Every structure is written in structure tokens, then in C-alpha cells.
Amino acid sequence: MKTIRRSSSIISVAAIVAVMVAFPAWLPAQTAAVKSSDASSCSAMQWSVQVDRVNTGDLEVAYSFQVAIYENLLKELSKTKQFTQVFRDGDRKASDVPNLLVLQTTVEKYTPGSETRRAVTTVSGATKLTVRSQIVTREGKIVLERRVNGNVRLFGSNLRATHNLARNIAKAIKQSRWDVG
Amino acid sequence: MDRLFILKNRRNSYFVGHALIRVWALLFCSSLGALAQSTAPPVNASAPVSIRATHLLGLKNTKSNCNGTLSIQGDALQFQQGGKPGAEVKITSIQAVFQGAESKQVGGLPMKLGKAAAPYGGGRVVSLLAHKKYDTLTLEYVDSNGGLHGAIFQLSKGQGELVTNLLKARGVSPSSGEYQTTKQSTAEVMDENN
Numbered sequence: 279m280k281t282i283r284r285s286s287s288i289i290s291v292a293a294i295v296a297v298m299v300a301f302p303a304w305l306p307a308q309t310a311a312v313k314s315s316d317a318s319s320c321s322a323m324q325w326s327v328q329v330d331r332v333n334t335g336d337l338e339v340a341y342s343f344q345v346a347i348y349e350n351l352l353k354e355l356s357k358t359k360q361f362t363q364v365f366r367d368g369d370r371k372a373s374d375v376p377n378l379l380v381l382q383t384t385v386e387k388y389t390p391g392s393e394t395r396r397a398v399t400t401v402s403g404a405t406k407l408t409v410r411s412q413i414v415t416r417e418g419k420i421v422l423e424r425r426v427n428g429n430v431r432l433f434g435s436n437l438r439a440t441h442n443l444a445r446n447i448a449k450a451i452k453q454s455r456w457d458v459g
Numbered sequence: 460m461d462r463l464f465i466l467k468n469r470r471n472s473y474f475v476g477h478a479l480i481r482v483w484a485l486l487f488c489s490s491l492g493a494l495a496q497s498t499a500p501p502v503n504a505s506a507p508v509s510i511r512a513t514h515l516l517g518l519k520n521t522k523s524n525c526n527g528t529l530s531i532q533g534d535a536l537q538f539q540q541g542g543k544p545g546a547e548v549k550i551t552s553i554q555a556v557f558q559g560a561e562s563k564q565v566g567g568l569p570m571k572l573g574k575a576a577a578p579y580g581g582g583r584v585v586s587l588l589a590h591k592k593y594d595t596l597t598l599e600y601v602d603s604n605g606g607l608h609g610a611i612f613q614l615s616k617g618q619g620e621l622v623t624n625l626l627k628a629r630g631v632s633p634s635s636g637e638y639q640t641t642k643q644s645t646a647e648v649m650d651e652n653n
């Protein structure tokens with residue numbers, strides 16, 4: 279009886295090993311996700327990006343916010359290592375780069391919060407930013423378009439919303455696939 | 460009758476004296492006002508100025524949220540941390556200066572912990588009182604390649620206007636960048652299209 283049990287357990291282990299060898303695609307989904315992001319980064323590595331200044335349209339957005347979004351975007355995009363070079367708006371060196379994409383950011387919604395109100399009420403006073411981010415080619419073809427939020431709901435200064443927003447935009451770009459074709 | 464006449468004369472001279480005092484006081488006050496207007500501190504464009512400031516973000520080789528001294532020397536705006544050679548921006552490269560006002564909670568983490576530990580919502584009352592208003596100074600400038608940079612500083616209340624005026628006096632022309640004052644309002648600003 280014991281020998282039968284032992285042999286059956288050996289057979290089942292062997293079967294599992296055989297299945298894993300035969301179907302490597304059944305590896306955990308996390309690994310697959312990493313592979314896909316690697317693939318997208320490979321395609322993006324050939325490209326450089328120029329960050330345009332933030333367009334606010336008709337909205338009254340504090341200038342400190344506009345500048346903070348712009349500067350944080352430059353920092354976060356450099357951190358992602360998705361692009362060979364990250365250029366500033368107006369940089370003359372960008373015109374010599376063969377594969378250049380332009381990141382355009384338009385503020386769609388802005389709620390100027392209050393740190394004091396957040397501290398006093400907890401539920402109100404949040405600073406909220408919603409922007410439309412577009413990556414376009416030199417010819418003006420939209421390669422990627424995303425609507426991204428950046429908020430400060432509880433702790434931190436109002437300007438922290440711009441940091442969160444820039445981080446979310448960089449994350450959205452990193453996780454997306456685009457076809458410049 | 461004579462006595463009555465003398466009394467009347469005395470009363471007249473009394474009123475005239477009072478009127479003179481009033482006119483003199485009026486003249487004195489108005490001259491003081493004029494003097495105060497004329498003695499407003501003139502913006503000396505050539506004198507070096509240094510102000511305690513916090514660099515929030517933007518300057519190269521300078522950490523964010525660090526305290527230091529913001530100074531205008533010669534043709535450059537400098538930010539120094541504790542005597543170290545700091546970041547420098549040529550005034551001629553500054554395209555725009557924006558002044559804003561914000562308020563923030565003071566006390567840092569210890570205050571936050573104290574407020575959280577206070578019973579019966581006492582922390583909220585402390586939050587209501589423990590905030591400080593300050594000025595923000597936002598600069599837009601270009602580097603040698605024409606790339607746009609931005610830098611934000613946090614200054615004590617009233618200092619933002621001083622630095623803005625000094626930069627204006629040193630040739631940052633309003634035509635190349637508008638001097639604007641922005642104040643954080645609590646009103647929600649929303650795009651009408653959405």
C-alpha cells in the first residue's frame with residue numbers, strides 16, 4: 279500500500295515538472311507583464327522626447343503649478359529611462375535629433391485646495407489636477423493620448439499634486455504601447 | 460456791559476485759537492502722509508540683496524525643499540545653501556517672474572503627531588491656528604541652448620514683492636514676461652467643456 283502511494287506521488291511530481299517544461303508560457307502573469315513592459319521600453323528607447331510647457335487653456339492655474347508640473351515631468355520622464363534623451367521646451371539641440379516625440383500637456387480641470395482646510399476638516403480642501411497628455415510626432419500625429427489625475431487629499435503641500443501628476447503621467451507612458459509607424 | 464463785551468471777545472479769541480490748532484493739525488497730518496509717501500524705500504538696483512528663502516524645485520544641482528539665501532548680486536540671481544557655492548541664474552536669461560501667495564501648516568511631523576494625539580478633536584483647532592502665510596516666487600528662464608527652465612522659491616510674506624521689484628529694476632522687462640500675482644482661491648475652477 280505504502281509503495282503504491284509513494285509511486286503515485288512520484289508520478290504526480292513528474293507530471294507537474296513535465297507540464298512546466300512543456301508549457302513555459304504558463305509561468306506567472308507577473309513575469310509576463312515585466313516582459314511586455316520591457317518590450318515597450320525597447321521600442322521607446324529609440325526615441326527622444328521634448329516636454330512642452332503646460333497649456334492651461336482658459337483655466338486660471340497658479341504659475342507655480344504650471345512650472346512645477348513642467349519641471350516634475352522632466353524629472354519623472356528621465357527617471358523612467360524610456361527615452362534616450364529628454365529635452366526642454368525650446369531646446370535647440372532637439373532639432374538635430376532624428377527620432378523626436380513631443381509631450382504636450384493640457385490642464386482640463388484644476389481645483390486649488392488648501393492645506394489648512396485639509397488639516398482641519400480632513401474631507402475637504404483637496405488639490406486636484408486633471409490633464410490631457412499627448413505624445414505627438416514632429417508631423418503632429420498623435421501617438422499616445424491619456425487623461426491623468428494628480429491629487430493631494432490628506433497630507434502634503436498643494437504643490438505635491440504636481441509631483442503626483444507627473445509621476446502618474448510617466449507611469450502611464452511607461453505602461454502604454456504606442457505605434458509611431 | 461463792558462464786562463459782557465470782554466467775555467465775548469475772549470470767547471472769539473478762544474474759537475480762533477482752536478481753529479488755528481485744527482488747521483495746523485490738518486496741515487501736519489497731510490505733510491506727514493506726503494513725507495511717508497516720499498520716504499518709501501527706494502529700490503536700489505545696484506545694491507546686493509540677500510533674503511532667506513526655501514528652494515522648492517527647479518534649480519540645477521540644488522535639492523528641493525532646502526533652505527538657503529536668495530541673493531541678487533551683479534547680473535545674477537543666486538541661491539546658496541550654508542555658504543556652499545550655489546546655483547546661479549543670469550538675470551538677462553529670466554523671461555518671467557510670477558509672485559504668488561500660499562499658506563501652509565507649521566510644526567512639521569511633531570506637530571502632526573501632537574494633533575493626532577489630541578483628544579476631542581483638539582488637533583483640528585490647533586490646525587486652524589497653526590498655519591503660516593508665505594509668498595512664492597516663480598521664475599521662468601532659459602539656458603544657453605534655449606531650453607525653458609522654471610524655479611520656485613518660498614519666501615516670507617512680503618519678500619516676494621521686494622524681489623520682484625528688484626528684478627524689474629534690474630531689467631527683467633515686463634514685455635518679455637508679465638509680472639503677475641496669483642493668489643490661491645478656494646473656488647473650484649473647472650473647464651466648461653467637461
